[in-house]
Amino acid sequence: MKAMGNDMQNILAAINNEDWSAIKQSAVNIAEHPKPPFTEKIRILSFIGTDTAQFKKLDTITHNTAMELVKLAEQENGNAIIDKFAQLQKSCLNCHQSFRKPFQAHFYGK
Ligand code: HEC
Numbered sequence: 001m002k003a004m005g006n007d008m009q010n011i012l013a014a015i016n017n018e019d020w021s022a023i024k025q026s027a028v029n030i031a032e033h034p035k036p037p038f039t040e041k042i043r044i045l046s047f048i049g050t051d052t053a054q055f056k057k058l059d060t061i062t063h064n065t066a067m068e069l070v071k072l073a074e075q076e077n078g079n080a081i082i083d084k085f086a087q088l089q090k091s092c093l094n095c096h097q098s099f100r101k102p103f104q105a106h107f108y109g110k
Helices: 002-017 022-033 038-074 076-107
Strands: none
Touching: 002 022, 002 076, 022 038, 022 076, 038 076
C-alpha cells in the first residue's frame, strides 16, 4: 500500500513533466500491485467477512482504472490522463473510507 502511495505521487510529478513513460510505469505498478502473502490474505478476508465482495469490487475498480491510465499514457493523452488520474484517486478513497479505519484498529491497534 505504501508503494501505491509513492506511485500516485510519481504519476502526479510525471503529469507535470509530461513524462508519459513514467506515468505508464507507475500505473502498471498500481494495476499489478503485489497481493499480500497467502496467510495475510486469509486474515484480511476473514476480518472483512461479509464485506468481501464489496472489498474485491473496489479492488477491481482500482485495477481497471489503473489499466485505463496505462492505455492513455501510451496515447500520450494528457487531458484524459488527468481525468483518469482523478478517477483513480477516487477509487483509492472509496475503499479507504469503508475499510481503512477498521483495518488499522484491528491489525495495528491504531
Ligand atoms: C480494496 C480496498 C483498497 C483499495 C482499492 C486501495 N486501498 Fe489503500 N488501503 C486499504 C486498507 C484496508 C488500508 C489499511 C491497511 C494497511 O495499511 O495495509 C490501506 C492503506 C493505504 C495506505 C497507508 C499504508 C501505510 O503503510 O500506512 C496507502 C498509502 C494506501 N492505502 C494507498 C492506496 C492507493 C494509492 C490506492 C489507489 C491507487 C489504494 N490505496 C487503494 C485498502 C485499499
